[in-house]
Amino acid sequence: MKNVAIIMGGYSSEYQISLTSGNVVYQNLNTSKYKGYRVHILKDKWVHVSDDNSEFPIDKSDFSITIQGEKVVFDVVFNAIHGTPGEDGLLQAYFELLHIPQTACDYYQAALTFNKRDTLSVLKPYGILTATSHYLNFGDEINVDEIVAKVGLPCFVKPNKSGSSFGITKVHHKADFLTAIETAYKEDNEIIIESFLKGTEVSVGVISYKGETKVLPITEIVSENDFFDYEAKYLGKSQEITPARLSKEVQLKVELVSKKAYEVLKMKGFSRSEFIIVNDEPYMLEMNTVPGLTNESILPQQAREAGISLPELFENAIEEVLK
Template structure:
């Protein structure tokens, strides 16, 4: 008998539309698999199973079940396709762990830690993981523009601390742009991180647990047509994503080793995709995503295909690893 898999998608953040696209790709692929997939939309005002006719059926939050025509349906596993809150920040992980329902993403603590850019980078620094020089601000703090520029220099990046898909991110070239960029970031989160600009080759590295082993997927080089790898570059085709990346064997070995080390230090499970920039010949970590985009055009699926792993293998392996 086929196992029931709930594919959760949507979420509470600006990334909900991307999440719906990712979730629907997973659904289409799993329809031809040995699992029975169910599309479940998670929003602040409703949790619903969406059937093939786009009818909505309320999810019982007490046990994460749904009743259809008097039949109660429970789920053997949850495939997490929610980018941002509450799928990538630990809340859904904690909920499913309390209900003892296996899920495809990392644990609650790992999700919360990696979603908080400042805390994640601070945790990894003692292990020798190189990062950009940074300055932290919380909503309501006094903003000393000269102190910020003295610490990180110009140009610099102003980022929402807990957001993805480049929402709330600005590149600041001159002091006059700084306050506006800070305001943009605070619209996404009440904490921000301001980082020095790293001028070098940018790469995206997928690390997954595949058939019981931690593997690093072929690396992708990011060449943005814009000033940086922003939303338009990521999702509207305004960038080149070159897989495998044009790295020397030494550079490839360096970033592979560090990406795997980070995955293992953090005791990760499931998918991860991290961004690095080479500065002075060494990779510097920007951030880690634990629910990366998984549309057919997204970076992680591109990397999996380059490694000889089909989308069906990628998704079903994630479910099988969770069910272990």
């Protein structure tokens, strides 16, 4: 029986969603093979939360807990933290120093993919298409005319390092530009401003499955809102159609690009990449390395379509790192 610490929570606006993901993992673990422990990693405390909601502090020196005088150490960590410190490389590096295997990618890949602009810069030379973009760091001079001339209107103003569409604005008019920049700076000190791509939005899960890179069935996203924002993602204001309504030829293109991005970046574990298809060509927006794992989340939907149940999906993730 392997002891599995399912880490959830985190320090970002996404912590609530992460707690839901972590609980889904906990409920779907194969209990004949694994003993699951829910571990809340929050700004003010790191604790194991038992079924009766008792809390046991984590000893950060070796990531262990003590229950009734017995020390419990973990064979593997299941990472369900969206955002910092679980998706940006901080915890990956910590677990590597402690020699505890964890289910997400390595720390460098996590830090790189958490930074939207750096990910796209690394992938561009491999022929992966991206939107026209402009970058700002907090304190930079903002020349609205120059930026609009480069990216056009409408455009997206987004925090460079945040998830779940927090801080993103679709800007239609030059007058709204500075407010959008202010909103994005609330989430991050770096901003990426991207041209609006009119096309079909799709989300593609790529995972390490039984030793191979596996592209899951593609999901098409049709948002009722102006774009795939927080409401569309979590409050049902969108349709997620799996498999996506794409021609065989376009589907193949998207699969090839997704797999290429995963392999070029030397990814491991789960990933979910977002693309907009314009004139049958996929343009990459970003890659998430700890995607949502709730029953309604996109990656579990795609796994189901591929005939992989949640218990199988989670068991595979653990076995891939224990190998």
